[in-house]
Amino acid sequence: MTRGLRHLPLALLLAYAGTAGADPMEEALRLVEARHPVLAAQNAERQALDRQRNWKTDVFVGWTQRGTELNPEAGPNAGVRVTIPLFDRAHEMESARAHTGWMRERNTVVAAFLGEVGRLREMTVEIEHAEASRGLHRDRLEYWRQAVEEGKAEPERLWPEAEALQKADQAYRSALAALEAERERIARQYGGSAWTTLSALLAEIAS
Numbered sequence: 001m002t003r004g005l006r007h008l009p010l011a012l013l014l015a016y017a018g019t020a021g022a023d024p025m026e027e028a029l030r031l032v033e034a035r036h037p038v039l040a041a042q043n044a045e046r047q048a049l050d051r052q053r054n055w056k057t058d059v060f061v062g063w064t065q066r067g068t069e070l071n072p073e074a075g076p077n078a079g080v081r082v083t084i085p086l087f088d089r090a091h092e093m094e095s096a097r098a099h100t101g102w103m104r105e106r107n108t109v110v111a112a113f114l115g116e117v118g119r120l121r122e123m124t125v126e127i128e129h130a131e132a133s134r135g136l137h138r139d140r141l142e143y144w145r146q147a148v149e150e151g152k153a154e155p156e157r158l159w160p161e162a163e164a165l166q167k168a169d170q171a172y173r174s175a176l177a178a179l180e181a182e183r184e185r186i187a188r189q190y191g192g193s194a195w196t197t198l199s200a201l202l203a204e205i206a207s
Helices: 010-017 024-035 037-051 090-149 155-205
Strands: 056-064 075-083
Touching (some): 024 037, 090 155
């Protein structure tokens, strides 16, 4: 399991399970396109326009004094009249504007999202450096501990090493917490109701 997924809670691991085997970046981009709040609202508007009919119907009520071949009875009657504009392109142009607006917003959102992913990857590199530093100080402390046990060094030599290890450990934990908080913020901002799935994908992308 990669570093990013190892630090995920169980709920996010389960959410990620359904996306296993697919390219995480492609899955993340599809999810953002479908679930980002602004894009989702614009897409719903665009689809609603596409579903609207480009013609109208009128219901009329009248009175016939004499019957017809179809209706020999005189009296009130009602009907439906359909009006189909032959040269009115207003609806088509409105749909095109909605689609263009959605594409423009999509490009803006995707560009911003990719920037966020880049920052997550940078934070992951910082965590790797912090973990390597923590491991180095742990090895130094162990080295001097053995030296003290063998009488090759004074016990006081352990204090600065222990303090350095403590600081390195705190730096690692702080960097890890910052990464997790940033990943959740990005997932909530771009993933809408599917933010847990996006968070799991981001963990894989940035690992």
